[in-house]
Amino acid sequence: MRKTEASKDLPAVVFVVDDDISMRDALTDLFLSMNLNVEAFETPAAFLERARSDRHGCILLDVRLPGLNGLDFQSHLDRIGNQMPIVFMTGFGDVPMSVKAMKAGAIDFLIKPFKDQDILDAVAVALKRDLARRRRSSEMKAVQELMRSLTPRERETMLAVAKGLMNKQIAHQLGISEVTVKLHRGSVMRKLNVRSVADLVRMVELLNEDRDSPAP
Template sequence: MLALVSNFDARSQAMSPTTPTVFIVDDDASVRESLDALVQYAGWRCETFETAREFLLTPSASGPSCLLLDVGLPDLNGLELQERIGSDRSDMPIIFITGNCDIPVTVKAMKAGAIEFLVKPLSKEALLVAMRNAIARSAAQRDLNAAEAALRARYASLTSREREVMKLVTAGMLNKQVGGELGITEITVKAHRGRVMQKMQARSLADLVKMTWGLNLAPAERQGCHEQEE
């Protein structure tokens, strides 16, 4: 595997900012070196760390990523690091690697969201499959996060009145009912509603309703949607 290293410089120079990154945290230098060689041979960027605390100081990747994490680390152990970064790096799947097959530890890691638990000596084929799956999952999660961020940005662009109108029309109220609820005319409701549809980039009322679900704004019960009033 180490014989492949001489070919890496040209590969690394061709990497874009969105090239997947594999982070490796393992206190065994020989393991880090071997994994680094395998990752770069696969065409991905690689960053290695001896301790969990070193890893915590590095910024998140600009593209899809995954973490190869040793369970038995000298400072924070693998499970502690997993817990520490759980919510902050939700788009970075974790692949645990360990020298011992400890069932309770494995179960705890998988319950906390790890996607794989591999025992040393590591199989190159198994590692490549696990990393490809992790990177694919990371890319999908990043797309989802970006879509959610864009949706919230569009919602933030609404005025307070437009948000009130959006809430009521997606709850199933007719324009006339919304006007009565807010103390404004039906024509004014229609104007606000049109701006809401435009700003939210909604193609239909059903589309707008789905957006309220994505924003966690949907009421517990709905009276139905009245497409005829669009």
């Protein structure tokens, strides 16, 4: 198997999973020519054993594989929490299979033989989506860390402010004075390092989105 050397200078990796060695080699050459890191695997098991799923990248996955097929592997990755975007490849124009893959979150479903530009375009979309996902995840972790610095009362005040309640309303709701509400608001803004209520609302929305997201 040919692949680039792991490098921190090349954050994006295209993981190719296809049992056809000629296809693996052709795709490897194509991505290397575009200065992309690429790692190729014959089976899903080989990918799970050797690939670093924490890397920024995407998976180029053949549907027809011996043993665990591509769609089953997609479901398995979802169950173990691997959210790397997937581009499917197949030599068969199976429309129901394509629909199922796309509904499960696949970026694209390409029928072999495909044009080089088609696969490059699909991979570009996948890498862009993965980068956005990783940035959002990093942002979420930072927000969660800041939230841990709040006291229970400060958190209650924050949620009330995010709902658009005035100090007087928050004081009534929490059974405290308006002066105390103002103190809590100021403390919340400092601890969360935000300068406006709009920024505070965005943080709360991020937390709500994370809470409402289905568990892997």
